[in-house]
Amino acid sequence: MAGNFVDYVKIYCKSGRGGAGSSHLHRDRLTAKGGPDGGDGGRGGHVILRGNDQFWTLLHLKFRKHIKAEAGANGSSGERSGREGANEIIDVPLGTVARDGETGEILFEITENGEEKILVKGGRGGLGNVHFKSSTFQTPRFAQPGEVSTEMWCVLELKVLADVGLVGFPNAGKSTLLSSVSAAKPEIADYPFTTLTPNLGIVSYRGFRSFVMADIPGIIEGASEGKGLGHRFLRHIERNSILLFMVPADADDIAGQYQILVNELEKYNPELLDKERLLAISKADMLDDELREEMSTLLKEELPENVNWMFISSVSRLGLDQLKDKIWKSLNDD
Structure with a gap:
């Protein structure tokens, strides 16, 4: 599945030329020297992008590098x-950004x-002599x-559309977490960069309500400067309404890791910090009640006051319902 996810293509596009106007003069059996009756040329075809919610990747354009519209008739x-x-007409997933390739x-x-x-745009048709x-x-x-x-080279980039983006x-x-709260089945293993492409999951919430969560590939320090797959990863975060930061409970410095993540987002696009933020301390099942209490006291001192944080465990499902409550409230808070 990962090989089928394409979020960047560069394509050559050429519109249709406009048809020429006619310079015809009217002639028939009864008219030897009639006036002008030349019609207009037809407009050349446009190259158009159309949003299609059944598409989730730009894979169909990966090997279609040259796209040409039809010329107008004379x-x-x-x-x-x-x-x-x-x-x-080119169908593209929702969240596609078109750029000038030059x-x-x-x-x-x-x-x-x-x-x-x-x-x-297609070329306009020429006016007839009339x-x-x-x-x-x-x-x-x-x-x-x-x-x-x-004609021009165009770059198409896909930014994943989701209510919640996982950042960590x-x-x-x-x-x-995504596999625990949704039907999505991302690849999971105990080594970095298991996720190389964004995964989307629909999270059911208390009955028939739901929201979309995106597992964004892991950020590394320096991602905002293009290290790793930095820019490619970070652009998917721009579309999310809420950013859910995740730091594991066994991290050496939870507050420090959180700040590094915030710094990378700020360097890439300062507007990202205007989004609603939540911090989940993951893998909290490895902590007993006493350790969680000690860590809570420490985090209250080290984390900024405006950070809304909580302990969760995807394995034991600790705090998952409360996390979904917070997300839903944030998404629907006027």
Whole structure:
């Protein structure tokens, strides 16, 4: 499954050229020298991105590097306009960002199912000679050519859409938590970077309510500068409403690890710190009541006052219901 997740592609896009206007002059059995009756050329086809909630990866574009729309047809006599070139529509997952491949400028984002946005515009069709007729110029013998096509390299990046994003170092227990609270089955093992692609899970909450949780691949110190797979990992966090930080209970310095994670997010994009944050101390089943009490006292002193934290264990399910309560309240708090 991991090999099928593609969140970055660079594609060459070319719109259709516009059809030429016609410079035809009307002639029939009864008319030897009629006036202009040339029709307009048809517009060239656009290259369009369309949001599709059935797609979750850009894999279908990985080996389709050249995308070209159809040219518009030329105008003809009798003021008949040429046919418009067919648009080339590309279905993409929700959360896809389109960038100019040369400058890196963000062109737009696709966030809704069925949403369509033009990536490359087709050339306009040329005007037929009938448009250039006037009282002093009765028989124009020229027409406009169609506009040329537009071509460009475009970069498509996928940012996972989820209500809650799990943030932590490799092996912090994020995949285990996701598998415990949802039907998602991420790969889980006791070594760093088991998760190399984001995993999504739908978490059921007290009846028929639910929210979406994303297991983001583990962050390392220096990820904001591109270390490891830094930028590729971090961009998926931008779409999450709540960031759930996870630090294991056996970490040498829980407050220090939390601060490193916060620092990496701030360096990458300071706006990420405006999101709601929760801190889960994972793997708390390895602590007895007395150790949890001692650690609680220590964390109250070391963590910033505004940090909302709690102990959880995905194995023993300690604190999972309370965690879901907090998440639901944060998501639905006006």
